[in-house]
C-alpha cells in the first residue's frame with residue numbers, strides 16, 4: 001500500500017515537473033499562462049509532499065492548495081485564449097484547433113480538484129492520482 005502510494009506520487013511529480021525549455025518566453029500572455037501552470041505545479045507539489053509524508057500535514061495549507069488548483073483550472077480558458085507567436089511557448093497549435101477538447105481537459109482538472117478531500121494526508125494521497133492524471137492527460141496532447 002505504502003509502496004503503491006509512493007509510485008503514484010512519484011508519477012505525479014513527473015507529470016507536474018517543469019519541462020526543459022530551450023527559450024524563455026517573452027510574450028506577456030505566454031508568461032502569464034506559464035505562471036498559472038507553475039502555480040498549479042506548486043500547489044500540487046505541496047499536496048504531494050503532505051501525502052507522501054515529506055512535509056507535515058497542514059489542513060489550512062492543503063485547503064489553500066486545493067483552492068488554488070480549482071481557481072487556476074478555471075482560469076485556463078482566459079489565460080490560453082490568445083495565441084501569440086512566442087518560441088518560448090510549449091503549447092501545441094492543437095490547443096486552439098481543438099479548443100473544445102482542450103477545455104474538456106481543463107474542466108476535468110477542475111472537477112478532480114473540486115473532489116479532492118484535503119482533511120488528511122491519506123485522503124489527499126487518495127485523490128492525487130486523479131489530479132496528476134488530469135495534468136498529464138492535457139500535457140500529453142497539448143504540450144510539446
Ligand code: HEC
Nearest residue numbers: 016018034037040041089090091105106109135138142143
Ligand atoms: C487543459 C490543459 C492543461 C491542464 C489540465 C494542465 N496543464 Fe500544465 N500546461 C498546459 C500547456 C498547454 C502548457 C504549455 C504552456 C506554454 O508554454 O505556453 C503547460 C505547461 C505547464 C508547466 C510549465 C510552465 C512553464 O514554466 O513553462 C507546468 C509546470 C505545468 N503545466 C503544470 C501543470 C500541473 C501541475 C497541472 C495539474 C495540476 C497542469 N499543468 C494541468 C496545459 C495544461
